[in-house]
Amino acid sequence: MEDFLRYARPSRLTLGAVPLMPMLEKVVEEAGHAGLLERMTVRLEGEGATIAGDEQALRQAFGNLVRNAAESADRPVLLAIIVRLEDAKGVVTLRDDGDGIPAEHLDQVFLPFFSTRGRGTGMGLALAQKTILDHEGTIEVTCPPEGGTEVRIELPAAG
Numbered sequence: 746m747e748d749f750l751r752y753a754r755p756s757r758l759t760l761g762a763v764p765l766m767p768m769l770e771k772v773v774e775e776a777g778h779a780g781l782l783e784r785m786t787v788r789l790e791g792e793g794a795t796i797a798g799d800e801q802a803l804r805q806a807f808g809n810l811v812r813n814a815a816e817s818a819d820r821p822v823l824l825a826i827i828v829r830l831e832d833a834k835g836v837v838t839l840r841d842d843g844d845g846i847p848a849e850h851l852d853q854v855f856l857p858f859f860s861t862r863g864r865g866t867g868m869g870l871a872l873a874q875k876t877i878l879d880h881e882g883t884i885e886v887t888c889p890p891e892g893g894t895e896v897r898i899e900l901p902a903a904g
Contacts, residue, residue: 791828817843
């Protein structure tokens with residue numbers, strides 16, 4: 746219910762300069778505290794990019810994406826998080842080697858309460874998308890032919 750209320754309410758963002766690499770390092774650290782790294786290896790790489798955003802809201806959104814990757818298979822998962830600055834945007838790509846999302850479900854992944862997992866609430870990707878859009882960014886989910894899932898997020902760079 747709390748997730749739905751967070752989704753339905755207008756956002757109140759506290760904007761500031763957010764360096765992506767340190768913020769994502771905190772997300773990975775929080776994933777470890779939540780026990781997610783027991784079934785997942787995370788590789789964080791890239792260059793420094795700073796965006797204008799609400800760090801707390803973004804940490805929650807990226808945390809939802811990391812949780813999804815950890816739960817994407819019944820085996821250990823590798824998640825690569827790549828950060829770069831591209832055309833005045835901070836670009837974050839999260840690529841996992843989990844089971845992927847069936848093609849017939851890709852157009853539904855951002856719908857509230859949609860989940861392909863029995864224990865999922867279906868709010869993680871909906872909340873992540875809302876947060877990214879509230880930051881005037883874009884988010885796209887694809888499943889490459891070699892398997893897994895790729896999430897590409899673009900956020901306006903600070904400046």
